[in-house]
Amino acid sequence: MQFDTFTLRLKKLEVFPYLLLLPAILMMVVVNVTPILQGFYMSLLKLNQYTLSQYLDAPFIGVENYRRILFESHSPIRAGLGFALRNTLLYTLMVSVLAIAIGLGVATLLNRDFPGRNIARTLLLLPWIVPSYVVGTLWGFMWQRDVGIINVVLVDWLHLFDERPFWLLGSNSFWAIVIPTVWRAWPVMMLIFLAALQAIPDDQYEAATLDGVSKWKQFFHITLPLLKPVIVIQFMFQIIDNIYSYNIVSMMFGNGAGHPGEWADLLMPLLTRQSFSYWLFGQGAAVSFIMMVLMLVFVGIWMKSFKRSMTSDD
Amino acid sequence: MTTSGIKARFLTGLLLAGSITATGSAARAAELNIWVMSTTAQQQQDMKELLRPYLASNPSLRVNVTVLNWESAWSKITAAAASGQGPDILELGTTWVAAISSMNALEPVSQQQQTQMGSAKAFIPAVWGTTHRFDDSTVYAIPWYADARAAFYRTDVFKKAGVNPKEAFTNWTSFKQAMQKINGQVVDGKKMYALGYPGKNDWNVLHNLAPWVWNAGGDFLSADKTHSVINSPEALQAITYYTSFAAEGLVPSSALEKDSTQIEAGFFNGNYAVIFSGSWILKQLTMPKAKGGQMESLAAHNFGIESYPAGLKGNQTFFSGSDLAIMKSSKNKDQAWKLLTYLTSRDAEVTYSKMSAMLPARLDALNDPVLMADPHYADFVAQVKNGRHYPSIPGWGPLESVYLKNIGNMFDIVAGVKGKYSTQAIKQALDTTAAEANDVLDESR
Numbered sequence: 001m002q003f004d005t006f007t008l009r010l011k012k013l014e015v016f017p018y019l020l021l022l023p024a025i026l027m028m029v030v031v032n033v034t035p036i037l038q039g040f041y042m043s044l045l046k047l048n049q050y051t052l053s054q055y056l057d058a059p060f061i062g063v064e065n066y067r068r069i070l071f072e073s074h075s076p077i078r079a080g081l082g083f084a085l086r087n088t089l090l091y092t093l094m095v096s097v098l099a100i101a102i103g104l105g106v107a108t109l110l111n112r113d114f115p116g117r118n119i120a121r122t123l124l125l126l127p128w129i130v131p132s133y134v135v136g137t138l139w140g141f142m143w144q145r146d147v148g149i150i151n152v153v154l155v156d157w158l159h160l161f162d163e164r165p166f167w168l169l170g171s172n173s174f175w176a177i178v179i180p181t182v183w184r185a186w187p188v189m190m191l192i193f194l195a196a197l198q199a200i201p202d203d204q205y206e207a208a209t210l211d212g213v214s215k216w217k218q219f220f221h222i223t224l225p226l227l228k229p230v231i232v233i234q235f236m237f238q239i240i241d242n243i244y245s246y247n248i249v250s251m252m253f254g255n256g257a258g259h260p261g262e263w264a265d266l267l268m269p270l271l272t273r274q275s276f277s278y279w280l281f282g283q284g285a286a287v288s289f290i291m292m293v294l295m296l297v298f299v300g301i302w303m304k305s306f307k308r309s310m311t312s313d314d
Numbered sequence: 315m316t317t318s319g320i321k322a323r324f325l326t327g328l329l330l331a332g333s334i335t336a337t338g339s340a341a342r343a344a345e346l347n348i349w350v351m352s353t354t355a356q357q358q359q360d361m362k363e364l365l366r367p368y369l370a371s372n373p374s375l376r377v378n379v380t381v382l383n384w385e386s387a388w389s390k391i392t393a394a395a396a397s398g399q400g401p402d403i404l405e406l407g408t409t410w411v412a413a414i415s416s417m418n419a420l421e422p423v424s425q426q427q428q429t430q431m432g433s434a435k436a437f438i439p440a441v442w443g444t445t446h447r448f449d450d451s452t453v454y455a456i457p458w459y460a461d462a463r464a465a466f467y468r469t470d471v472f473k474k475a476g477v478n479p480k481e482a483f484t485n486w487t488s489f490k491q492a493m494q495k496i497n498g499q500v501v502d503g504k505k506m507y508a509l510g511y512p513g514k515n516d517w518n519v520l521h522n523l524a525p526w527v528w529n530a531g532g533d534f535l536s537a538d539k540t541h542s543v544i545n546s547p548e549a550l551q552a553i554t555y556y557t558s559f560a561a562e563g564l565v566p567s568s569a570l571e572k573d574s575t576q577i578e579a580g581f582f583n584g585n586y587a588v589i590f591s592g593s594w595i596l597k598q599l600t601m602p603k604a605k606g607g608q609m610e611s612l613a614a615h616n617f618g619i620e621s622y623p624a625g626l627k628g629n630q631t632f633f634s635g636s637d638l639a640i641m642k643s644s645k646n647k648d649q650a651w652k653l654l655t656y657l658t659s660r661d662a663e664v665t666y667s668k669m670s671a672m673l674p675a676r677l678d679a680l681n682d683p684v685l686m687a688d689p690h691y692a693d694f695v696a697q698v699k700n701g702r703h704y705p706s707i708p709g710w711g712p713l714e715s716v717y718l719k720n721i722g723n724m725f726d727i728v729a730g731v732k733g734k735y736s737t738q739a740i741k742q743a744l745d746t747t748a749a750e751a752n753d754v755l756d757e758s759r
Contacts, residue, residue: 048758049708052396053417076753080719140515146568168515168571170731254515254573259719261514261726276389277715278754 036292043289047282058282065286077274077283083262084270088243091178091266095245096238098182100231103189108219110190111197121194128187136251139180143167143252168253173264177249181242189234196230197223232306236299243295244268267291344374346649347401349382349391351636353459354669355597355606357381364665368656377653385517388711394641395419402644403654406455408444408634408703409710415447415454416708421640421647423453431456431658432676440633440701441675448539448706455637456658457675459666461592462697463525463622463632470616471499471506471587479620486529486555489623493564496587502612509559510577510586513570513729514722520714522590523721524632526552528702529625534717539707542751544717545744552625553721553744554737557728561735570729582608590622593694597671619693621700633701635675673698709758716754720747 041056043065051058068075110121130138142148144167151164167176200223208218224231246268253260260269271291275284303310354360361379369375380401382390391410394400395417406414414420423431423445434442441457465483472479475496482492493508500506511522520534527533532548535541543549559565566585569577574591581589582598599614601607608614622631638657640650656662663674664682673694674680686692704710724743726732733739 049413049712050416050758052392053398053419055396074749074753076716076750076757079750079753144568145571146566164568166567166571166729166731169513169729170726172731254517254722259514259722261723273715273719278712278757279392280712280754280757283757 039285040289042282043286045282047280047285049279052279052281061282065283066290069283069286069290075283076278077280077287080262080265080270084265084267087174087263087265088245088267090174091181091245092239092242094178095181095185095242096235098178099185099189099238100234102182102186103191104193104227104231106186107190107193107197108223110194121191125187125191127184128191130184132184132247133251135180135184136248139176139183139248140168140252143176169261171263173253173261176252177245177260177264177266180248180252181245184248185238185241189238192230192234193227196227200226228309232302232309236302239298239302240295243291246272344649345376345378346403346646346653347378347380348403348405348653349380349387349394349401350405351387351407352381352383353636353672360666360669364657364662364669368653368662372652375649375653392417398643400641400643402640402646402650403657404639404641405458405636406639407636408441408457409706409714411444411455411637411639412447412706412708413711414639415452419642420454421642421644423456427651428453431655436677437675438633438673438677438680438698438701440698440703441635441637443703444635444706445637446706447708455639456654458636458638458658459663459670459672460633460635460675460698460701461594461672462694462701463521463590463592464694464697465588465590465620465622466581466595467588467618467620468501468506468584468613468616469618470612471496471501472618474501475499479618483620483623485624486626490555490559493559493588494562497564499587502584504584506587507566507569507585508564509588510569510580511559511565511590512572512574512577513560513725515571516573516722517718518574519722520717521632521634523553523556524702524704525590525622525630526556526625528630529622529628530555531625531627535705535707535713539705541755542713542748544721544751545741545748548627550737550741550744553724554740557724557735557740560725560728561730567729570725582611582613584612593673593691594671596688596690596694617690619690621697629700630702631697631700633697633703635672637675709755712754712758713751716751717747720750 038056044060044062045051045056045058046061046064047055047058069077072078106124110117110124114120127135142150145151145164148167150167154160155164165172167173204222204226205218208222213221245266249260249264249266249269250272253264259265259273271284271287274287275281350357350361358379358381361381365377365379369377378401384407387407388410391400391404391406391414394404395414396419398419400419404414404420411420428434437457438460441460445455445457446453467479467482469479472482472492477492477495481488483489496506497508498505512518524534527544527549530548530552532546532550532552533543534549536543560567560570569580569586572580577586577589578591578595578598580586581591581595598606598608599611599617600609602609621629623629638654640647640654644650657666658676660674660676660679660682663676663679664685666672667674667679667682667685674682674685679685680695680698686695704714707713720743724740724747727735727739727743
């Protein structure tokens, strides 16, 4: 009898936490797992304009979509993929590094007492509040060759160029997407680094100052190592965010109607175009799935490499 | 039945993203849902006004109008077509009818219904051609309004340069000569460029090019509609001629990064002496600044309209517009048809034309004396005989996207930021375009 009560209690103990987890698990299944599985299944179908109404009953073609994307140079989805891939990698790396560097730099500058500190922090945060599609539209005007403010400043005021450069045509369009993205991304980095900086105990700096260590050395030997966990995590988030970048490119080059060209096209705009403008939904789903797997591999490697840095005990 | 219902909902949820306002309520006898695109300045209010007489004589009927913007309409409509859950009546861009009908989403218009509406002879031919596939006579939609393109030019600038507009727009040679004479004229203290057209960051890229390609005897698709002919010698000739204006400085290279709206603004502001655009500009030129128009501008008092200059093989202009169709999923097809006949009736098309400055698609409405009283409007009506539309094929959407992307990119060459501009470079760009277009055509078969 006593034994029975014990097992019952044990059973209760085992089941109860899972019951509590159940809503979260259900939510994960509905919100994450189901669409992923559905997306994967879509990538195995011949899903185009004529078969779209059959949706998941569209002809099953196995890994044909993957074969076409990966091995058939004539696949429409491959057109421009090389450019988009190159741009996305350069763009992601550049935006992530710059946003973190500027965010960290400004956070360090702001992490001291000076009059109007709170106002400065609030004002510097403003670019982050602007929605990315508005950023795309506004910078689209600012980059204009003849009337845009950027050329007015660079050419008319600073005389940095003899001739007004194009920013929305040709290779310069790469900078036309990098700079606004950095402009919008660094303030939130700053905010996060500021919070992390404030968690570093003052006595470490005091001890270093007493030992005659310069401010630069303090930054490299105290601040940076202690911020490493935050930097590692933020870098990963930045990479994920920027690889999936869409809005700024889409809005800057003809509100989604134009084409950003071979120097500003990124993977996500390309994928959207190939899927929704060319109606190759099956191939689009296959590319999405490949991207997701690559991303998982990247995140896995990143997490494994920096696991020690990310644990607070370290 | 249930599974397909769930599936349909899944699909709607996946693609529709927030436009389900008008679905699912068609069951009530006296309620109709209609999706229209934002074409007038105040579409929702204008629709209310347009429907007022009809609703007054049908007091038990309720019409829910959902206004879609042109940029996002396509994905919402394809989602509705794929899921079979949409409104009773749908406005479709003229290039979309073949595609949506091929998805089996539209209710065919019977012979009897066509006769009731006056059939083909009652409508602008170029627009009627879009109500069915080029290879199938089954009609799926009724034309609502037409969008025609023509040249807008500054009369004062032409006069100052001593150029006769009629002669200037006669043919390609005279047009080029006229533009060379006009380029650099100073009006109101401002140096003007002869011509303004957008380059790649625009949705009109192909529409702008179409009349030139057609007038040179070229086309976008082969006669059997199976492959792209954008790299044919005729098309190359047209595109080289068209882009030569930018290469020779008659179009400022800064125009090539702008969109159509910015180019129109440039015409209103006196930056360009000529632009090619649609009748909707007339509305802006007659509306006071306080209401967002350009009535007070110098351009508004000094402009004229001419046809596209004739090429070696013709004098055609690009026509498009919108048709109205009934969705197969409508539970109220009779009521929907009645409303559709009202909206495409002579009076309603005239009223809507006043609101949108588009041309009525119905010929008897097109020649309405009140509308014709405006000489500029009449200039547009004169274009009807030259009107031409893209071939009505189900795969036009993807094809246009390929053209839009590749020809858009070609303007990098024209602007001089990607290699040297030459006929050879343009030919190469067009060969790439044709190859990609053919791939997409093959893929969507």
